[in-house]
Amino acid sequence: MDIPKNLKYNTEHIWVKVNRDNAIIGITDYAQDQLGDIIYVDLPEAGYELEQNESFGTIESAKSVSELYAPVTGHVIRINESLKDEPELVNEEPYDNGWLLAVKLTNEDELDNLMDSSGYEDYLKNNAS
Amino acid sequence: MENSQNKKTPLYDTHVALKAKMVPFAGFLMPLYYKSIIEEHINVRNNSGLFDISHMGEIIISGSDAGKFCDRVFTADISKSGPNQIVYSLILNEKGGIIDDVTVFKFSDSEYMAVVNAANTAKDFSWLNFQGSEFAKKGNEVSVKNISDEVGLLSVQGPKTRDIIYSLTGDNPQAGSCGLFSLKQKSKPLGELKHFEFGCVLFRNINVEALISRSGYTGEFGFEIFVPAEKTSILWNYLLKNSALSNLLPVGLGARDTLRFEAALPLYGHELDETINPYDAGLEKYLSAEKDYIGKEALKNIRNKAKRLIFFKLSGKQIPRHMQKILNENLKPIGCIASGTYSPSNKFPIGSAYVSDSSVNPQSLKNFFIDIRGNFEKAEVVSPPFYKIGKKSA
Numbered sequence A: 001m002d003i004p005k006n007l008k009y010n011t012e013h014i015w016v017k018v019n020r021d022n023a024i025i026g027i028t029d030y031a032q033d034q035l036g037d038i039i040y041v042d043l044p045e046a047g048y049e050l051e052q053n054e055s056f057g058t059i060e061s062a063k064s065v066s067e068l069y070a071p072v073t074g075h076v077i078r079i080n081e082s083l084k085d086e087p088e089l090v091n092e093e094p095y096d097n098g099w100l101l102a103v104k105l106t107n108e109d110e111l112d113n114l115m116d117s118s119g120y121e122d123y124l125k126n127n128a129s
Numbered sequence B: 001m002e003n004s005q006n007k008k009t010p011l012y013d014t015h016v017a018l019k020a021k022m023v024p025f026a027g028f029l030m031p032l033y034y035k036s037i038i039e040e041h042i043n044v045r046n047n048s049g050l051f052d053i054s055h056m057g058e059i060i061i062s063g064s065d066a067g068k069f070c071d072r073v074f075t076a077d078i079s080k081s082g083p084n085q086i087v088y089s090l091i092l093n094e095k096g097g098i099i100d101d102v103t104v105f106k107f108s109d110s111e112y113m114a115v116v117n118a119a120n121t122a123k124d125f126s127w128l129n130f131q132g133s134e135f136a137k138k139g140n141e142v143s144v145k146n147i148s149d150e151v152g153l154l155s156v157q158g159p160k161t162r163d164i165i166y167s168l169t170g171d172n173p174q175a176g177s178c179g180l181f182s183l184k185q186k187s188k189p190l191g192e193l194k195h196f197e198f199g200c201v202l203f204r205n206i207n208v209e210a211l212i213s214r215s216g217y218t219g220e221f222g223f224e225i226f227v228p229a230e231k232t233s234i235l236w237n238y239l240l241k242n243s244a245l246s247n248l249l250p251v252g253l254g255a256r257d258t259l260r261f262e263a264a265l266p267l268y269g270h271e272l273d274e275t276i277n278p279y280d281a282g283l284e285k286y287l288s289a290e291k292d293y294i295g296k297e298a299l300k301n302i303r304n305k306a307k308r309l310i311f312f313k314l315s316g317k318q319i320p321r322h323m324q325k326i327l328n329e330n331l332k333p334i335g336c337i338a339s340g341t342y343s344p345s346n347k348f349p350i351g352s353a354y355v356s357d358s359s360v361n362p363q364s365l366k367n368f369f370i371d372i373r374g375n376f377e378k379a380e381v382v383s384p385p386f387y388k389i390g391k392k393s394a
Helices: A029-035 A108-113 A117-127 B012-017 B037-046 B066-073 B118-137 B161-168 B229-241 B253-262 B296-301
Strands: A014-019 A022-027 A038-042 A055-061 A065-069 A074-079 A101-105 B021-025 B028-033 B048-052 B057-062 B085-092 B098-108 B111-116 B143-146 B151-157 B169-171 B176-178 B181-183 B198-203 B208-213 B222-228 B248-251 B308-314 B325-327 B333-343 B348-355 B367-372 B375-382
Touching: A014 A108, A022 A029, B012 B021, B012 B028, B012 B229, B028 B037, B028 B253, B037 B048, B037 B248, B037 B253, B048 B161, B048 B229, B057 B066, B057 B118, B066 B111, B066 B118, B085 B118, B085 B296, B098 B118, B098 B181, B111 B118, B118 B143, B151 B161, B151 B229, B161 B169, B161 B222, B161 B229, B176 B208, B181 B198, B208 B229, B222 B229, B229 B248, B253 B333, B253 B348
Parallel strands: B048 B248
Antiparallel strands: A014 A022, A022 A101, A038 A055, A055 A065, A074 A101, B021 B028, B048 B151, B057 B111, B057 B143, B085 B098, B098 B111, B151 B222, B169 B198, B176 B181, B198 B208, B208 B222, B308 B348, B308 B375, B325 B333, B325 B367, B333 B348, B367 B375
């Protein structure tokens, strides 16, 4: 399972890549593997206010629907438009072309609530099926 | 669901070794997919796929009055069929509600086998067993036996299925013993089996004898293969070892569901349950007019359909799910979703729904809305199936 070192993670299998007050958000390799073929990603539009730990959308695989929980608080600047036609990018490149949202952070202190890669790896070991 | 409460098929360890995603289904831990539902689905449509369906139930009905008994508990004409033939039928309760949909294999006038949905094996067996004892009280000779745990069942489906199965088998056209079963009538050669006929084959190199039927649940050409439980993994591994013969890939329950739904085949618990009668489900052609069966009397009074099953496709991407509400163009609820899925062959979501509002005429219904978690998605009524062999449809 791929868990890049330069990202932060929440317990809902969402990663965030922070560059000053800009962040990119996506789902982890573990999450895409658990979901299986992703058919549809329901994301908010640019301008939406994300709130840490609140649901901001859903991701739908051939078999199930899962809520997406925000790892940070902030304004959505951009969404990954490619996912409209190619939701499978989330399966193929979850940390790359399968990203979900670009966000302007409004509360950087909250980043302390997230796990680093080794914390997330331990979390998977202890909690995952 | 607790894992420890779930049963395992003889192939459980094999699925785990193949890294399948295992999920509880109908009281069994089953593979949902090995790699990808969509890939597995497309491979069945283009090549061939191997399914473990050992979770399904097998109930033997035997005795000199077995035929008469089958004609009473199943809605279709069973006893009239020939030996080595299969009949699709419903089991109804006294009120005309659907207890299960099954296939009935006829070995002889005194021996039949019902192959039943895994989720219903215990219920069907207890119903058939009870009806059997009532029938016996009236001086008939019939016995009902659940042999599900002794049977391993594999399904090989898809246009290239012949290439692998014909190459690995030799015909076994003798009457008599065939693995767990015994054929009273000698088997046709495999290549001559028509849809819904069965016979006996020998998988040569592994020396496994199997009952084989031209049947399936995918809308494709295929076989279902019944072997003794302890031989199941030998056969599974042998078929996969020879997978190059037909580009055979293992297929999980996820693709089994998308395949059956594209072919518009009903699934118990979705299109069918005890609150639904055969007219609601559009299955009246499996009701015999020529005999009496349990539920027939009740059906006489409910021929005005209370619900109607319709099929639809969506232009949006969200997938409708079981029990979501459907609404007319004024957003008034008119029914609910039976099945909903993504169609890998068509690349859009498809579904079925029961219209329960009697003021709606399903024949003239063209469009409606589905409440998918608060989004009203527009659906278009289509005539099933969504997939037919050699035809792009819907």
